[in-house]
Amino acid sequence: MTAPLFKGVITALITPLRDGNVDEAAFATLIERQIAAGVDGVVPMGTTGEGASMDLDEHKHVIDLCVRLVAGRVRVIAGTGSPYTKEAIDLARHAKTVGADGALVVTPYYIRPSQAGLAAHFEAIAEAVQLPILLYNVPGRTGIDLANETVARLAKHPNIVGIKDATGDMSRVSWMHANIDGQFDLISGDDPSYLGYLAYGGVGLISVASNVAPEAMVALHKAAVSGDAAKARDWQDRLIGLHKALFLDNSPSPTKYALAKLGLCTEEVRLPLSLTADAVKPAIDRAMADAGVG
Template sequence: MINGSIVALITPMNSDGSVDYASLEQLVEYHIQQGTDGIVAVGTTGESATLPMSEHIEVVSHTVKFAAGRVPVIGGNGANATAEAIELTKAQSNLGVAAMLGVTPYYNKPTPNGLVAHYTAVANATDIPQILYNVPGRTSVDMLPETVARLVEVPNIIGVKEATGDLSRVKRLRELCGNDFKLFSGDDATAREFMLLGGDGVISVANNIVPKEFKAMCRAALSGDDKAALAAEADIVQLYTALFCEANPIPVKWAAHRMGLIKNGHIRLPLTELSPEYHGLLLEAMKKARIEVQ
């Protein structure tokens, strides 16, 4: 079962730009100890856009190795070319991932028919469960619930990460896709309401730095206890805005570095490290969340 509080894990890097596998192992262990329900390796927050395929596969492989079966690992397999997504999918099929997460092809703006054909082809390349990922704010294509419903018939497409923040889609997706189809929020700010409306969990950015608190919020929301969920996220809600003061994952990598979770906040071009003008904003939100910084 994949549900609850799932982290969209950052990919730690050394100052020369190479992947910092020691810090990656530390991050995986940290999340397991804090109770995170699942890990997404090399998704958007993991800088999938700037990791070449060989490195992408290596990071997913190491994440699975470090998790050692203690928590499910979901490998990112999205690409804007279907052939590349299939290649990523095949390469991860024997790594031990519990599922794969595929963002809608970005920039080239496929039609609904194109999306259906793309995801069907990717799913047919493996028997590993596939999770669709809709984030039009980054991809410029919106996969509507009606399009998602056309993909429910593909046997190993098991769910969708819906990151529009449009809560009306929860009911519509559930009506169209059935109760067994997994619905994951991809928007931290509306994740509590998403789960209270019938969602199965959230794939989160904030979870990188407040996993214990985020897990408590998810547990309460999934049980239908809005009061407890509100209380659990009271001190971390400010992070939901602060962590997007610049493009994700710029702020969350900076915050993780200040916490000592990773050796430095290096990020690959064309993204750059957090602008000094936002340091105070993020530090204030971290203080509110009772996060100790170095």
Template sequence: MTAQGQVDYDSLHTLVDFHLKQGSDGLVIMGTTGEAATLSLTEQHAALKQVCQQVAGRIPVLVGNGAMSTAEAVEKTRFFADLPIDGYLTVTPFYNKPTQKGMLAHFQAVAAATDKAIFLYNVPGRTGVDLKAETVAELAKVPNIVGIKEATGSLARLAELQALCPADFLLFSGDDASFAEFMLQGGHGVISVTANVAPAAMAAICRAAAQGDAATAKVLDSRLQALHRDLFIESNPIPTKWALLQMGLIQSDFLRLPLTQLEPIYQSTIEQALQQAGIEKQE
């Protein structure tokens, strides 16, 4: 955002370029815990269009299409259909706490609205509902539901999903603090908050973990543990935007209400986490 609260397309371009150079394997645009909730659909479409043009097929682009209502999620899915995206990240409906049967029907309806890939997103700490492994296994039978971002932070849940889902169903962590071990135990990747500010380091951990190099993955991850923790010292993306401002990657850390800028008392904590991770201002 600009200091006046408008979408800052120059900074968005800078961020995308940063990820392309730093080795990110894909981008999630308008993710649920970003700022999509305070943008209109028209603003979301315009930002996504710029990202797709800039990426130009070099890495996959997913877009968040979740909603409390199935009809709204289907509408959002269709609204982005004209853009050259690779798929959608679809969070469980939030606040209204649907049953497992309701979530099964919800995701089936969203998947039927597109021929593009669907990643499920389970984040009970945000939504108030937990998509159980048995339900995920049933959804994995839908041809274009290809994976899940599992953000419970539970390695036992990973084992359940591995036991119930097909081997080619993609299991991505949504919990930065535990993602390295998640991958070492057979998970396929991570959709990350920390990667917004440390993409090269996160990519290196992913490569080591995917190759089964536990020693390297754990050493690299230990340097980021403070960042994994402290980027949630206030609600995401508040600390992340402040960090990106310090790194010189965005021009303002303005957030639209009800989110507000990082409280000064937490700034030194984020500074220390950035230093521990070896993150410096980008030139």
């Protein structure tokens, strides 16, 4: 079996905004912080990056900017999902052109196609663009679930190299590990259950919490993969409150609130998201303190 193409801690980057526009200076600062902390990759324009709230030009600009700022130091997996197959292809082609290492393609939200339609959607993208593709299954947001059997079918395509599974269901990673032949990167998209996901055969995490606590998330991963279960559990215990707190309001608003407290960006989000409610801010503050962030 070949080594995973994508593995380790990969940060689902927020997109910092100021007065309605992308704050490029803050974005550069956030990326440098991630690289200094030792993450293995970053994802611009995913769910946490508010990709669905950006127009096409903004979306492409943020991916291009991210690739240029990273400058090959870690992997860049561009969020290129769209419910419109033609647009998803266009975004993936752009990601390839500007030098991204891969594309993260979410299931077509709102439309809710059949499993046959889902397979055809991903296969059309994979045929159109010679770029490694990670499937992205997050049924709690999209309203559609990518079945295990459909994943196994898609895993046979040479350009489809793995999945970001944000279901939190450990039986799924176990099934995929047992039933998909060859290398297929099993990446968690659920911070709280990541330690279990690794134990069941996962190789990495696309993380929200690593925006706020990148060093801690890297330390958890390293402890786990080195076999130091006690240290990994200790990091998990320190971080579990933060994992939960960052979803106490519409994500990524709590993450932006936390980063604003650290002086790294504004709290600004793009409508229809709203700023973090005052009622949940104390819980986020406590979780940051417990995680040693601040």
